[in-house]
Amino acid sequence: MAHDYNQLRSLAVRVLQGSLDLEKACQDLAAQDASWMWDVCAGTQRWRGRADYLLRPLAKKMPKGFVLECLRMAIYQKLGQDRSVWPKVVSETVTLVHTNESEHAARFVNAILRRLELKEGDGAEYWSLPTWLWDQLCLERGVEWTRAFAQSCLERPVNTTVNQDGSVAVFQGIFHGDGFVQDISNQALVQEVIALQPRHVLDLCAAPGGKSLGLVQGGMTVTATDKHREPMLRSSVGTKVRVMGWEQVWADASLFADCVWIDAPCSAMGLIRRHPEIKWNRVMLDVEALVKVQTALLAQVWERLAPGALLVYSVCSVMKAEGEAVTAQYVPIKEWLYAPHLTGGDGMYAALMRKPA
Ligand SMILES: C[S@@+](CC[C@H](N)C(=O)[O-])C[C@H]1O[C@@H](n2cnc3c(N)ncnc32)[C@H](O)[C@@H]1O
DSSP: OOOOHHHHHHHHHHHHTTSSOHHHHHHTSOHHHHHHHHHHHHHHHHTHHHHHHHHGGGOSSOOOHHHHHHHHHHHHHHHHOTTOOHHHHHHHHHHHHHHHSOHHHHHHHHHHHHHOOOOOOOSTTTTTOOHHHHHHHHHHHOHHHHHHHHHHTTSOOOEEEEOTTSOEEEEOSOOOSSSEEOOHHHHHHHHHHHHTOOSOEEESSOTTOHHHHHHHHTTOOEEEOOSSOHHHHHHHHTTSSEEOOHHHHTSSSSOSOSEEEEEOOOOOTTOTTTSTHHHHHOOHHHHHHHHHHHHHHHHHHHHHSOTTOEEEEEESOOOGGGTHHHHGGGOOSEEEEEOHHHHSSOOEEEEEEEOOO
16 A cells, blocks of 8 residues: 555644654554654654754755754655655655645745755754753763764664573564563673572562563563552563562661662653653753752662662763762772663673672
């Protein structure tokens, strides 16, 4: 059946404008159209800064709303989709704007897209990061590092699933199956914790349960809890992991396990290749509020950690503010930094600490 790209494009614009959920948009679509929709929505978000960078010199006044999203989507198709046919992208975009806006807007879009040039550049907008994140990462990890990170965040992610039997499968696009989706950085970190050979791991921030399940599959004895999402944790791990209530975990003077894992709530700035919308939805103030939560949680756990016990702190963020700066005072024995340009998977920071005996 022929694809109705006018309809698909207008659904995609609604997703990009935030008025339609991507999963809902894909619900009634054929598999191929759903894949197109995921790619175009995620890709446009991933390349949004670059699209604006290229658009800016071509428009006297930067377009807004529907027209801007249509232009960003078309530019993404030119930059990131090998198989799109540019004249077709231009004519479909012009038709869409004509149908939904005006003839004047359609002419404007046509003129912009026909004059589009793929210029080289540098800086936050060119590398498609919000300015606050670019500046903060440059300050924390240097310009070269930030540029390489940003560049790798423009690529499509490779997804892996851990099947019920513990085997790992690689897939692209949408996953419908019995396993759970886990990135390779997560899997690597779970293996690092297994290698420590603890007798009993207490996973304190466990929902939805990816790390707990990985540990159990690796033969570990695990107790999991989650302060805010215990029902979700229970339903996703089923009977495979022992789940306790948050309050119950804190009932004794010291925490009962010889290894406690805090997979702390964080800005998720390590996940922006897979979930590019995150980078545009957060500001530095959000990070600062999260750092307060992370610092307090770590202090609370450290105080109740049994002498000689291990503590693993992790965040799916590459920001030093949420990583090294939070753990420094506990003098980690070991630290890990995962990032798409370094290790291929999601960005994560983790540290291992031991409470003095
Ligand atoms: C990064 S997620 C955990 C992901 C999980 N470990 C996994 O691999 O599937 C962080 C968890 O911390 C919990 N959380 C949020 N705020 C918290 C707080 N102030 N204290 C303790 N846990 C919190 C959230 O409910 C969330 O499930």
